[in-house]
């Protein structure tokens with residue numbers, strides 16, 4: 085299979101630039117968190133290097149691996165979460181971007197092992213359901229990837245709270261997976277704040293369905309819908 089070098093170079097630049105969004109939205113601390121993207125038409129992915137500070141990331145420092153997580157091109161070692169990303173790409177052909185963070189509010193729900201109830205319209209729009217909890221899994225090998233795929237297969241939510249760990253999101257593009265990570269933390273915070281002063285009632289299923297359908301199929305600009313990256317405006 086031939087991969088145009090300019091394609092890989094473009095994805096290196098995109099994945100590098102998207103990491104700045106994790107910092108901008110307050111989703112990551114020190115070197116935690118990572119983004120990957122699938123290389124179209126190839127059994128390859130581009131992912132953050134392990135242990136490099138966000139401000140030191142460059143397109144050249146991104147690591148290219150095959151879908152078994154073996155380095156194909158890169159100066160640095162790939163993220164220690166590469167096995168999980170690679171497993172998701174092998175199992176879910178429609179996924180082209182994966183994001184992992186320990187964003188604090190969402191990870192607090194993960195620490196309790198509690199799904200975030202779909203209780204506000206913005207959450208119905210983006211997630212179409214509760215944000216589910218995945219199993220506890222130790223890093224290394226395929227256990228985290230298996231947990232992500234088992235939880236999100238057939239689920240509307242592009243985000244999973246891996247128990248006692250943090251958030252993984254998937255998307256048709258790396259950018260849409262980043263958007264899901266940002267929105268996951270936003271709704272985790274809002275529902276948490278609501279809980280502080282009283283019980284939170286989930287939305288009725290028919291209302292969730294209507295909101296999700298409208299947002300995914302009718303709302304916003306066509307181009308944004310095509311990219312599944314539209315926002316509220």
Ligand SMILES: [Zn+2]
Nearest residue numbers: 184186249250
């Ligand atoms: Zn982690």
